[in-house]
Amino acid sequence: MVQFFLESDRVAEFVTHLMKRKPVYAPHRKGRKSYSFERTRDAAGVVLDYPRVMQSVKKFFLPPREQLLSFDLGDNTCRAGEVEPLDAIFLGVHSYDLAAVGRLDHNFSEGRAERNYLTRRQGALWVGVSYEPDEYHFAGSVGIDPYDTEGFDIFLTRLLDGYVLEVLTPAGESLLEGFDLPAHEAGKPAKKHFQQHIYVPQDRLNEVMSASYNNPVWEETALGCVGCGTCNLVCPTCYCFNVEENVDITVTKGSRDRHWDGCMLREFSEVAGGEVFRETLAARQRHRVMRKFKYISEKTGQPWCVGCGRCTAYCTAGISIVNIVNRCISDYEKSTVSAIR
């Protein structure tokens, strides 16, 4: 692996170089405290030192709303929505967000492959950047380090005055062609420590979550939860959607549209006849957390949470997924100890 040094003063020049190769999507500042992944038009607007973006890069591959097909009885046609490969460079991606893309790739490829997501995913190149864990990140507890380079073509590790730039794939090497950088000989900085932790690894968590179905934590959490669904909508590994048929007032043409949905919303579990099979907030909260740490994990061996901390950081009611899981762990441990006695 080849390592170079990219001075902070040359970051905009580096971004401009990448923009000549392909469209670049990168974090930009939004307002005073927020950051958002956007198509880069001006290299000076790219921010590489940021805690998290509210919406991960998922939004480019699975847009919040999209047309799946349209029909017109007038000319008796039905057309699938236009979908193109994005064929772009995603710059400044944190390791947990690329891990989340890997989870979505699995979800959309397994069984009958989903055309729109997989088409848009084609041609993506990944330039990662390390980050400083804040009070919400807990990616270390799900095995994703801030310096984890897996899946990236180029990775930037932050130093005081610039970045160690590692070229990790032939595609990354080709992206750097024509951009001269000095070699970096010294090592990388010491590992960052997370402030938030889940106290057991996933292989034990399956057992803990299996024993937590009737834990009082679901009812207790529901007392504060307002059922707004923000935790689903900001999650980079949530992929549930609703499909609507929208018919023109003439009833001769219309479209089939898909939009994001989430299990914390009451209507999500409403079925024909008006029945809601997860009526209580406690049942919905349990389902959300079990989807991250049990239901999919039992099949794949991996947590379906990447520890980004978004659901806690943006929760309207200050509910922490780490606190919920740790409560399940501590109650489970107490119950196993008392069973031995």
Ligand code: SF4
């Ligand atoms: S964001 Fe918080 S308040 Fe809203 S549904 Fe999720 S847990 Fe409940």
Ligand code: SF4
């Ligand atoms: S469950 Fe929460 S912490 Fe885990 S990936 Fe989703 S938003 Fe991030």
